[in-house]
Amino acid sequence: MKIIILAQPNDNHTSPVKWALQQAGYKVACWPGLSWTEPQQACLQVDGETKLHLGPHVVEPGDAIWIRRSEPPVLNPKTSEADKKFVENEYRNFNYTVHYVLETLPVRCVNKYSAARFVNNKGVQLHLARVCGLKIPKTVLTNSPQAIKGFFTDNPNRMICKSLTPHMWERQSGGGVAITETFEITREELPRDEILTYAPGIYQDMVVKQFDVRTVLMGDRIYSFALHNPKKALDWRADASKGKVDVEIIATPPDVEKGLLAFARKTGACFGSIDFAIDMEGQWWFLEINEQGQFLWLDQSNREARTLERFCAFLTMPEGSTQSLEERAEMFPSFRDFEKSLEKEDVPQLDVVVPGSPFLSTEP
Amino acid sequence: MSKQEDNRVLSRRGARMISEDETTRVNGGLHTETKCSFDPRIGVDGDAFTNDCIAH
Numbered sequence: 018m019k020i021i022i023l024a025q026p027n028d029n030h031t032s033p034v035k036w037a038l039q040q041a042g043y044k045v046a047c048w049p050g051l052s053w054t055e056p057q058q059a060c061l062q063v064d065g066e067t068k069l070h071l072g073p074h075v076v077e078p079g080d081a082i083w084i085r086r087s088e089p090p091v092l093n094p095k096t097s098e099a100d101k102k103f104v105e106n107e108y109r110n111f112n113y114t115v116h117y118v119l120e121t122l123p124v125r126c127v128n129k130y131s132a133a134r135f136v137n138n139k140g141v142q143l144h145l146a147r148v149c150g151l152k153i154p155k156t157v158l159t160n161s162p163q164a165i166k167g168f169f170t171d172n173p174n175r176m177i178c179k180s181l182t183p184h185m186w187e188r189q190s191g192g193g194v195a196i197t198e199t200f201e202i203t204r205e206e207l208p209r210d211e212i213l214t215y216a217p218g219i220y221q222d223m224v225v226k227q228f229d230v231r232t233v234l235m236g237d238r239i240y241s242f243a244l245h246n247p248k249k250a251l252d253w254r255a256d257a258s259k260g261k262v263d264v265e266i267i268a269t270p271p272d273v274e275k276g277l278l279a280f281a282r283k284t285g286a287c288f289g290s291i292d293f294a295i296d297m298e299g300q301w302w303f304l305e306i307n308e309q310g311q312f313l314w315l316d317q318s319n320r321e322a323r324t325l326e327r328f329c330a331f332l333t334m335p336e337g338s339t340q341s342l343e344e345r346a347e348m349f350p351s352f353r354d355f356e357k358s359l360e361k362e363d364v365p366q367l368d369v370v371v372p373g374s375p376f377l378s379t380e381p
Numbered sequence: 382m383s384k385q386e387d388n389r390v391l392s393r394r395g396a397r398m399i400s401e402d403e404t405t406r407v408n409g410g411l412h413t414e415t416k417c418s419f420d421p422r423i424g425v426d427g428d429a430f431t432n433d434c435i436a437h
Contacts, residue, residue, distance in 0.1 A: 180392040200395035216390040
C-alpha cells in the first residue's frame with residue numbers, strides 16, 4: 018500500500034503528513050496535478066484491466082489517495098493561440114477523468130472527488146445540514162435585490178454577508194491587499210439594487226456567539242475544538258493566523274455528532290473541517306464545512322489536539338480494520354516532532370502569490 | 382468611498398485590508414503559520430475548485 022497525495026509536496030499540510038507517514042514506514046508519493054510536463058502527465062489505460070498513471074506513480078489496488086489540493090491543469094505554453102480554447106477544454110475534461118476515475122478504482126479516496134465537489138457548495142451544505150438535524154442560521158443565497166431586501170425587511174436579527182468563494186484584491190500601486198471576510202451589514206447599508214446583482218452572496222442571521230468551534234471529521238470520528246478569541250471577532254481566522262486564538266479540546270454534543278455523521282453519509286464526505294458558532298445558550302449552529310480545510314494549526318495551538326497523528330491513522334486505516342483510530346494514531350509522530358525536524362532542514366517556501374490565480378484580482 | 386469605488390461588489394466593500402506579513406501567512410507556507418483558509422495559488426481551504434480553471 019502506498020499513499021498518493023494530490024498536492025505539491027511543500028503544501029503546508031502535505032509536507033507534515035507526508036513526513037509523518039514516512040516516519041511510520043509508509044511509502045508516500047505526491048502528484049501536484051495535470052500538466053504538460055512529464056512528471057505531471059497522466060495516463061489512463063482501459064483494457065483487460067484499468068490502469069492509471071499519475072506521472073511516475075501507478076495507482077494500485079489498496080492505495081490511499083488524499084486529494085488534498087490538486088492544481089489546475091497547466092497547458093504547454095507553446096500551444097498555438099488558435100488551439101487554446103480547444104486545448105483548455107481537452108485538459109479540463111481529462112482532468113475530470115483523472116479525478117473521477119480514481120473513485121471507480123479499488124483505492125480509498127479522501128475525499129472522493131464527486132463528494133468533494135458536491136459538499137463544497139455552500140447552499141447544499143446548509144440545506145443538508147438542516148435536513149440532518151443540525152441548527153443553521155436563517156440564510157438566503159441570492160443575486161436578487163428584491164430577495165435580499167425582503168430578507169432584511171422581515172428579519173429583526175443582526176445580519177451578516179459573506180461570499181460564496183474567497184477572494185483577494187491587490188492594489189496595483191502597492192496600497193495593500195483586501196481579503197473577503199464575513200461582515201455585519203444592516204438594511205440601511207445595502208448598496209443600490211444594481212450593485213447587488215454584480216455578484217450573488219450569502220446573507221445570514223448573525224449568531225451572537227460565546228465562541229467558535231472547529232470540528233474535524235475523520236470517517237466516523239469527530240473531534241471538536243473551541244476557539245476562544247479575546248476580540249470576539251465575527252471571523253476568527255484572521256486572529257488565528259496571528260496566534261491570538263486559544264484552542265480547547267471539547268466534547269461534541271451527541272445530537273450534533275449524530276447530525277454530522279448523517280450529513281457525512283448524505284454528502285459522501287469522509288473528511289472535512291466544520292465550523293460552528295456556539296450561542297449564548299450553548300447551542301451549536303452549523304456555519305460551513307471545508308472538505309480540505311486546514312487542521313494542523315490546531316496541533317500547533319494545542320499539543321493535545323493530535324490531529325496529525327489521527328489523520329495519518331485515518332488515511333492509512335486498512336479496509337475492514339477493527340483497530341481504533343486512537344490506537345493507530347500511536348504509530349505516528351506528532352506535529353511538534355515535525356516542527357523539530359524542520360529546524361534541522363532548509364525547506365523551500367511556496368511562492369507567495371501566483372499571478373493569474375482565479376482568486377486574486379488586481380485593482381487600481 | 383470614491384465614486385469609482387461606489388461601483389464595486391458588496392463583498393469588496395466588506396473585505397478587510399491585510400498587512401504584507403499577514404498576506405504571507407494566509408498565502409500558505411510550509412511552516413504552517415497558515416491558520417487562515419486562503420490560498421490564492423489554487424484554492425481556499427478546499428472549498429473552491431480551481432480544477433475548473435486552467436493555469437496559464
